[in-house]
Amino acid sequence: MDRRHFLALGGATLGAAFLDGCGLDRAPQAEPVLRSAERRNEAIERSLFRHRSVDRPPAGARAAGAAFPMYFISKHPPVWDESVRGAWTLEVTGAVKRPIKLTLPELVKLRSVTQRVDHFCVEGWTAVAEWTGVRMRELARIVEPTPDAGYVDFQSFDDDYHESWDIESAMHPQTIVAYGMDGRYLGVPHGAPARVHSPVKLGYKNTKYLTRIVFLPGRNGGYWSDQGYEWYGGV
């Protein structure tokens, strides 16, 4: 952070101190400063990011099981109705050489991994579960992203929920398209038939009820990141 930004942040600090008394802590004047801090934090976080930094929950940590929280943005639990929409497929497309469309049996047939990892929620809680699925790396190997594909958008059938990621995080070995949880196929509360799961991103980046994975040359925001949560959301 250079001196000009430090002073600007200092100014915003003093402003905020007064605004707090008035209950105006969402002052629009502070927005550009907070956005700028977020971009700088993202730059730092991306420079820290390593594929070999992996999440290992403590050995004694108990799996959350039924206590694993669930949420969706639709009014009702999003269920893929085959009689209306036909068989569910996962489309992997965008800036790739060989776009594909996979049915669930086709996805399950791909080389899979099972990993016991943390789920870091933006709210501050964590939950341990054992996830089974296909590494995003493996999907990328199949579709071959073009060199300009710096981002990946994970889209869903839970209304218009989606979140886009930097490709480095998407290619982390613990980032998977999960169809299994704790030894069973995913249930509706946890994003059936398939969802993204990774301990390197906060929970809200891990789109559930997946339909499309789109490789992109630029970022494409996301449901929560468009509302003020950090776009990067890295852990």
Added chain:
Amino acid sequence: MKRHHWVVRVTHWVNVVAFTLMVGSGLQIFNAYPAFARRGETFCCYPFAHKAIPSALTFGGWLAGARNWHFAMMWVLVLNGLIYIAFIYLHGEWRDLVPRRGDPRDAWQMIRFYLFLRRDHPRQGKHNALQKAAYFAFPVLAALQVATGLAIWKPVQLSWLTALFGGYVWARYWHFLSMVGLVGLIIGHVFMVFAVDPYSLVSMVTGGYDARFSPEARNARPFYHLLPQQSDAGASEGD
């Protein structure tokens, strides 16, 4: 006489504002999950689980707003702290703050004095031994606050740091506790400023200080001898 260099005064007041906003936004973030247990587990050491912090103490409006403030303000707090530490190191003020061998004994005498078990104010340098301990504890706790903060911000990329604090759940707890410790010290600090040495408030603004008004000269205890003493006879009044 000059008591506080302008660098000390500026960093002090920047700290007041930045720390207040960090606590407020931190408590707002905490309210999104006011507990420590991993899902499906219990946590031994926090009796107020799932009780929200009163909104009057929070800042940022909602979780995302508070996070944005928290992750911006942390740089102000850290840079400000580094400027302060670098300054007192280079300028020599650290000598008034770093504990010495006689400090526990002097601190005990201060406690005795405040409890009316001792009649006259112990001799002191710039600060009394209790003050020194508190002012030395501030940067130590602040460092713990920063380290635990990094540990829960990046528990995967900085997993070695998170592991150092016993994992994510415990790191989050230490982050909370060191905040409570700092807030406790601040409450004590502000209380003593108003109850014992209100003149120091002026010196933290203008830098100036009249040694005749020092707590030692006034033989001041909390709410005793707030005004400068006229004579030696007056000094024993009210004891």
